[in-house]
Amino acid sequence: MYGRDILSVKQFNRGDLEYIFGVAHEMSEMVRRVGTFDLLKGKILANLFYEPSTRTSASFTAAMERLGGSVIPINEVRYSSVSKGESLPDTVRTLEAYADVIVLRHPEVGSAALAAQYASKPIINAGDGVGEHPTQALLDLFTVLEEMKRLDGLTVTMLGDLKFGRTVHSLSRLLTLFNVKLNYVAPPSQRMPEEIVAEIAETGVPQKETPNLEEVLAETDVLYVTRIQKERFANPDDYDAIKGAYVITPETMKQAKEEMIVMHPLPRVGEIAIEVDTDPRAAYFRQVEYGLYVRMALLAMVLGKA
Amino acid sequence: MYGRDILSVKQFNRGDLEYIFGVAHEMSEMVRRVGTFDLLKGKILANLFYEPSTRTSASFTAAMERLGGSVIPINEVRYSSVSKGESLPDTVRTLEAYADVIVLRHPEVGSAALAAQYASKPIINAGDGVGEHPTQALLDLFTVLEEMKRLDGLTVTMLGDLKFGRTVHSLSRLLTLFNVKLNYVAPPSQRMPEEIVAEIAETGVPQKETPNLEEVLAETDVLYVTRIQKERFANPDDYDAIKGAYVITPETMKQAKEEMIVMHPLPRVGEIAIEVDTDPRAAYFRQVEYGLYVRMALLAMVLGKA
Amino acid sequence: MYGRDILSVKQFNRGDLEYIFGVAHEMSEMVRRVGTFDLLKGKILANLFYEPSTRTSASFTAAMERLGGSVIPINEVRYSSVSKGESLPDTVRTLEAYADVIVLRHPEVGSAALAAQYASKPIINAGDGVGEHPTQALLDLFTVLEEMKRLDGLTVTMLGDLKFGRTVHSLSRLLTLFNVKLNYVAPPSQRMPEEIVAEIAETGVPQKETPNLEEVLAETDVLYVTRIQKERFANPDDYDAIKGAYVITPETMKQAKEEMIVMHPLPRVGEIAIEVDTDPRAAYFRQVEYGLYVRMALLAMVLGKA
Structure with missing residues (x-):
């Protein structure tokens, strides 16, 4: 190098x-x-x-x-x-x-x-x-490796604004070098762009899209949360209607695996409740150190x- | 620590x-x-x-x-x-x-x-x-100690805007740990807040308030000057009427002790005449170093x- | 020192x-x-x-x-x-x-x-x-010395805005300590100020003014280019009329000596074509290092x- x-x-x-x-x-x-x-x-x-x-x-x-x-x-x-x-x-x-x-x-x-x-x-x-x-994508992947002790065999769920989120695009691409499964959980207006889905499909990595976190939470090893920006919505009411569905709370964590991690590129503005910070699965501040x-x-x- | x-x-x-x-x-x-x-x-x-x-x-x-x-x-x-x-x-x-x-x-x-x-x-x-x-209050106190070689037995006069001056509040509180006398010289609208005076009174430290520096200058070991901010006055004429009374000049210094120091948290904007800078009692630039x-x-x- | x-x-x-x-x-x-x-x-x-x-x-x-x-x-x-x-x-x-x-x-x-x-x-x-x-003038002179291996006996041509260009004034003054010839090439409205020309004349250093680079290019050992700022012109048309005459291009370089250098205090905004950058006589990035x-x-x- x-x-x-x-x-x-x-x-x-x-x-x-x-x-x-x-x-x-x-x-x-x-x-x-x-x-x-x-x-x-x-x-x-x-x-x-x-x-x-x-x-x-x-x-x-x-x-x-x-x-x-x-x-x-x-x-x-x-x-x-x-x-x-x-x-x-x-x-x-x-x-x-x-x-x-x-x-x-x-x-x-x-x-x-x-x-x-x-x-x-x-x-x-x-x-x-x-x-x-x-370097954000590399540190994200390094976080997964250090926290989960492996990269192969993991189910990674991306949550939030997957349309404009530069970090989830880069991370998804990098993950295709490993044997993973990808879930995309986003509101309809902020789904993972088609060209990225197509690009990843060619690598053979399984992908699943859904607007409901509950559908994939139980199988998730790595939950990568991103911010849903109100200013992306043409109609503010649309934002208010869905924002709650994409906030991680202690309730959310109850339905997650014992052995999994929650990541976030930070800064967060409400999309992970601060009560989650003390959960050992909350990896986002360790992510900064990685x-x-x-x-x-x-x-x-x-x-x-x- | x-x-x-x-x-x-x-x-x-x-x-x-x-x-x-x-x-x-x-x-x-x-x-x-x-x-x-x-x-x-x-x-x-x-x-x-x-x-x-x-x-x-x-x-x-x-x-x-x-x-x-x-x-x-x-x-x-x-x-x-x-x-x-x-x-x-x-x-x-x-x-x-x-x-x-x-x-x-x-x-x-x-x-x-x-x-x-x-x-x-x-x-x-x-x-x-x-x-x-x-850290400002600590450096202020350290300046007094290094310059006067003691903290007990000193008369410290605070001058200027004592109402909003954060530094004089903190320094006054710290000084109560020592055997000092405090004088407060301020225009009527900018007197030391009552709650601080009451708090200090409980420690037994003697305090005196006056709008006239002359009344206490001769006994002062440490003259702590702060800025009177024009924008604190509802009526600008009030400011113009009093500002001169709170400016330290070579004339002021003639009435002060031979062994005393003038301090200022800086920046100053006119409240100490630059002619005072060469007076060995002017300690405000040494204060920066402390x-x-x-x-x-x-x-x-x-x-x-x- | x-x-x-x-x-x-x-x-x-x-x-x-x-x-x-x-x-x-x-x-x-x-x-x-x-x-x-x-x-x-x-x-x-x-x-x-x-x-x-x-x-x-x-x-x-x-x-x-x-x-x-x-x-x-x-x-x-x-x-x-x-x-x-x-x-x-x-x-x-x-x-x-x-x-x-x-x-x-x-x-x-x-x-x-x-x-x-x-x-x-x-x-x-x-x-x-x-x-x-x-320090800009010193680095300019040091660049000449390191690139040309001497300061005496050189013909230095200043080009561009010589009226407001602080760097050309200081450099010209410094060059009078050496045995040089100075050319000033500027539009009529941005000529080297008379008082500087007079000051330099007293040192005996030969000076020549012309609005045409071609007149002095062939004899030039050091071509010092500065920016002509559009905002200095009362009438924007005046700027447009002359700006092309003060841009260094590969064509310009063909008429210059084999052994000469082009300098510029940077930033440049168009007054040296980027095609010149690869010419070994283009010394302006080395000038930064000097x-x-x-x-x-x-x-x-x-x-x-x-």
Whole structure:
């Protein structure tokens, strides 16, 4: 992986994932044992965020710092030379004079690939609009692996806004590399897009769609919850009518397996009741921590230090 | 103090303060001797500011960096996931997956206590609205100690807006742990709140209120100046009528003791004439430096390294 | 240079420049060999930007981090205590309690000198409005030296908006310390200001003005391109009429020497066609990297470590 860009989940095969997750697991053990270590001492990350994302930005910053490296934070791009009209390729070629690796968050699809085309240093895509957010998908999958101790043989249920949810699209694609079953639970207006269903169908992974969580909850090993955004509904009444059906409560958890996990990409705004937080199956805050380890692994790998 | 939160001045007794100030004094000697040292190497501070405060944010950043630790700066919360409605408990539980300690500045009273309730890592309150700003009160008190070489037996005069001034409330409360006399000099509309006067009265500390600084200046060992904000006055003429009476000038200093200090939490906007800056009794810029040492001490203590 | 401020190009003589460039060259060799090293370990830079400048801010941050030092980033001054009206001298005296050196970007002419007057720690001017941006001028000159292997005997052509272009003013002044010839190519409304032409004339450096690049291109060793800003034109048609004449294309490059360089302070917005980027004479991205080395040199020098 030395010198490579991380642009899309599509670039990884099963072997790649196993390697990444192996390194990420080692990172978790090192962090638990010593907190921080100097694997990337002297390396500099340019954290280039064209749109704010506290969570992702902080995660990459922490990943670099826990590896002993430094960060150039660039969070206010809208106010600066970019607002004078500078092109992304020029900005990236400037920053690579300073940094060893660039993490890029940008609102436009394809921006990370464009940046990578011009940069000679590795680019890590931290979200390019409705395009990809590959490190989120990788951390989601790593969470499943660490929590369930396997990826094959699992039933994964995606819940909520499956139409616009970039994370569920990427995760679903990645899961097809394993022997899983996928359930999609969404309101009629926010179903998983047909082209993704078709793409996954070709891989032979079984898929099931239903508007009712109850129909699939009992068989679910991994329940991946996403937010249903009120602003997606043309008619607010439609939102009010269905929102309750997609909220996870302690009642929901009673009907779930003893051995399963609830995930969420966060931030949540009501779609998982806070009473669920103390349930040991609630994995969403641990998921944040797994994200740190995956990003540490990716940084170390593209810088040739894994 | 290992693992504890720093939420309020009320949590400290006299012994705690003496311990903190002892560590802070050692920090000052280390900084003067070597500038920076690796006591917190490998530790990460999440500097979570929901409202801007260059001064406090920079102080904590410097404190962490002078101890060899790293910082995750989070200054733009309003633009990020929080603006999607994420709750403070969720944000804090996310950040503690990355960091070893969280410094929180938030506009709402009680926010630091709420954060601490959910976080397993230490929370340091860097100001929660009109609530508390305990590290400011501690650095104020440490300044008095370092400059006057004692806390007992001093006459401390608070000047300016004593009604809304969070710092004078906290400092007055802390001073009651020592054998002091307190004077309050404020315009009638901005007197020290009755409940604080009553609370302090119970401790037996003598208090005196007057609108005239001259009445108490000659006996003052510590003159703590705060800003009178024009926008607090219903009638701007009222402001213009009194503002001059609360400005410290070289003339004022002539009537003050030879051995006394003038403090100010900064920023100042005219309430101390710049001609006073070169007076050796002007302690307000040294006060900034004492703040660095107090914050270094607190970070080291809650991380178990003091 | 230990403890000195970097405020203006006027403070340097030829010997100073040779010394700075010697150190900058060593920095380039160290970065190429080891990436980062601990010359300024334990030192802290306050990066104080009153107006955004991603490029300059990131360059100083990288320079400090490649020297093993730490940075306090202060990018949001407009929202913070400064917006409460704090004076620059007070802000600077606060920050020097935390940091060992202060880099200041401020929209007002003379602000860096004002800051230096009050600060006891070194101030580096990173641009004070239409005043100076000395580190830009130094990196421009260092680029010429590193690329052309000499400064004497060169013909330097400045192109574009020479009226408002702060960088061409400072660079032209610096070049008069060497045995050069200067050409100014600008539209009539944006000619090099008379007072600068007069100032340079006194040094005996030959100068030539023309609106046509073709007239001087063949003799040019260094072509310094700047942006012509549409908003400077009273009549937009005037802009449209001339803009094409000041765009560098592969056609332009055919008429240029084999051994010459094209520079640009960046960001560019169309005044150099992207097809030129792959021409080995296109030095503008290398120029960014030279900026890193010059800033590393200056930081090391004012902190007494060069």
